[in-house]
Amino acid sequence: MVSPNTPEASGGASASAAPRSIKDVVIRLAGNSQDGIQAIGGFLARLAGRSDQDVMTYMTIPSTISGGPSIFQVRMGTGDILSAGDRADMLVAFYQHSYDAHIGSLRPGGVLLYDADHVKPVEGDNRFTNVACPITTGTIEAVGGTAKDKGKNIYVLGLIARIFDLEVAKLTQLIRERFGGKNEDIVRNALLAFDAGYAWPQNNLRDLFYRFEAIDRATAVSGRPQVTLDGNSAIAYGFLAAGVRHGAGYPITPWSSIMETLRTELPKYGGVFVQCEDEIASISTALGFSYTGNVAITGSAGPGLSLKMEALSWATMAEMPIVVVNVQRGGPSTGMPTNVEQSDLMQAIYGSHGDTPRVVLAPKNVEDCFYLAIEAVRIARAYSTPVLLLTDQALSSRIEAFDEPDLKALMVPPGPDRTERPADFKPYPLDRQTRHAPAGTRIASGKYPVVTGLEHDEFGHPTGSPKLHAQMNAKRREKIKALAATLPAPELSGDASGEALIVTWGSNYGPAREALERIRAAGVSAAHLHIRHVHPLPHGLEEVLARYRKVVVAELNDEGVYGFGQFATLLRARYALPSIVSTCKTDGLTFKVSELVAGVARHLGNATLEGLVSQARPSPLASR
Amino acid sequence: MSTAVATPPPPAGAPLTKKVLTADHPTWCPGCGDFAVLASFYRVLEKLQYPHEKIVTFAGIGCSSRFPYFVNTHGGHFIHGRALPFAAGISLGGDDLHVFVFGGDGDGFSIGGNHLTHTARKNVRITYVIMDNSVYGLTKKQTSPTSPIGFKSKTDPWGALDQPINPMRTLLNSGATFVARSHATQVNHMTEMMLRAARHDGFSVVEILSECVEFFEGAFDAAIPRKGGHWVLIDEKKNDGSPEDAARHDVSDELAAFQLAGQAWPGKFGVFYENKTRRTKNALEAELIAKTREKTKGATDLALLQATFAKLR
């Protein structure tokens, strides 16, 4: 169908003065969750992806199941978008409570766009460019009928498209894709709302007209288009690419969407995902799958991981491959289930009973969720070991754009290797890597192996021999050390030596990279080291850490009884460097760039840097 | 310890005999009822003649759960109480496998109780043998969920206080599609029950009263005739149209099974219930896959994932 009121005809964007060029913008949408705020964010994210722009989003989910305050923050622009942005350049406030709660997040000179039907801004506050738009009545007038104010979100999308000179054709196409196939009325209403927002009289918007800098993709072309997705989806698709066709799980926020995606997708691939009665049954079923030669996955958040620990110990002892995802959230206990935290690191590495050397990987962003999921499965298979994939709530729901993966090159064929094993087959050889013969495999000797959690000899027979226990402990340890020797050097950016080294793991990657840029711009020699292979650590780090006066480990957990975060504690134990210090926080939110700069400034005792933090940085949208 | 290379391999396709199926020598106490269960299981496998490599013997933790070490098949010894969900993974991950799980009353009804319920309701194709000695054997005489009231254990020196569970009722209630009961002193009966359980398409359970001579001597004497007890078999319906057949037990009648389960100790032995109509999870998942693949027209894995990513552009 044809949009009845085309933006061109309305004389919106094109009639105005030339747009001002900006590099990126942070837009915070604040309303209630039923307003479809996330849909606006989703449209903007997908649009940015299709436009070869970089995009990152940030979303809070109210802990109430439906309704209630909700925000979606999207940062879009040219070049690498590393974090969702400390503060907003534009705040769209749907209600008074949205305004009250979020006006503090707007940078000076930023744009406050509010629904004049619901919001009364504080009088005389002239820090921002205020735009009063009757969003509710505008939507009702445009759509009318029984839809009431449904479609406010799309109306706002139209406004934003007008202000940032976004590609209308691509946006309307996205709207059609999103709503099409349902009811043509829905598409029609959405387009009506969009056009009305876009055509809202431009003189009301004054000189608010911007355009993102043209990008130079020539330097980093993969030749593949951009895709836009969240971290949990990226993990699920990573598993599919890695040849995982089996899994089991029990629902818990923020892990559930991984199991929902796999339950829905796996049958297409001939696979099975089982919803179990609890997390213990889930890891047990997954181990059962792995035992048949189908390397399987399970996952949960912290509370469920606690339940899996006994079986994880078994997996180490029995040398059974498995990948376990932990989408970390605020703990302990039920804690802050919809907030981010990185407080399960020690649990991931050491949470089981006995000596259980195992592998822990932590993705740095959404794209990395995809690639590390593949890497986790590869390592589990190659070393016949449990691997934990430690992600977090922020990555789980954040939407980012990245180059579409080269699936053809990445796909790993699934399926057990049931070729007959020779007569000298041993399930637990001391001089070689364990390679289990999956159930169903003929063994030429006619002697069939037992996989076991008891200490055992090379054939899997139980043993009480202290010598064998020591030998087998060494075997299980040495294979993890052998993996460490193969790991690539972690990404180091900035100065090769100097005052400060920021060390991060997991989703702190982006804010730390941005913090580094600011610190170096202030004349301080510094670098950032980001670690994806958290355990075992790659070789050669002692030499890197030694080159900086302070090694500031930034992580989202408590500083603990001794004043160090969990990763910092490990690094201190491993490298015994007094220069290793901590910057920790547990407010349930990702690091702001300014918080990281402040942390480094404090440890360096650098007043210039501290001054930099307190300086309010005006928004690029500020009128000149 | 191991003789993996010393023994000549059996010729391919040679029949599975007790000799071939024997592995480590059992570590059970002399006189333990579990020996007889093992002997019967060899006979069951001799009768079934499945391909050797397709048999899996699995267990949790307990005296009875040492079973897999004594049977020369693919197998494993998992953690206490969780053998059933592991076995569900085996069964659903390898549909051509014959999965047998062995374990005790504590393993199955206490720590693993919830798993028993859910594996049963899902009707995963597994044969589960519970070796019930009404005591915790491995940990040396604590009260178990089937210990009778008054049983003097180390945790109830004055005699057990808590109401024991009724295994047959519990199993029926969970939705197990084959439920039978036997006694370790009755090798022929045990063999027949396990054989029927193995042939059942679904989740089949045989509870075998298996005496722990060390910690609960005489527990099941009430069903041993030479000790003055009564060994009473369930009289199964023959469907022969005879007048006496009307009074016989119809194994497909759930209510009748519950009534049998409620009889006074030591009760009857045999098949309490068999449901041949409820579909297995194995079959339901296979059908889901087939239907889904019909819709995707059997696209390759690569094409499927490429299509997913194309939608994310």
Ligand SMILES: Cc1ncc(C[n+]2csc(CCOP(=O)(O)OP(=O)(O)O)c2C)c(N)n1
């Ligand atoms: C998580 C856990 N809790 C407790 C134990 C200790 N434990 C081992 S076997 C067992 C009970 C065994 O009783 P049952 O299952 O009836 O087997 P039986 O030895 O009687 O054959 C217990 C409590 C354990 N191994 N693991």
Ligand code: SF4
């Ligand atoms: S303790 Fe009891 S159950 Fe365990 S082996 Fe001895 S007799 Fe058998």
Ligand SMILES: [Mg+2]
């Ligand atoms: Mg017992």
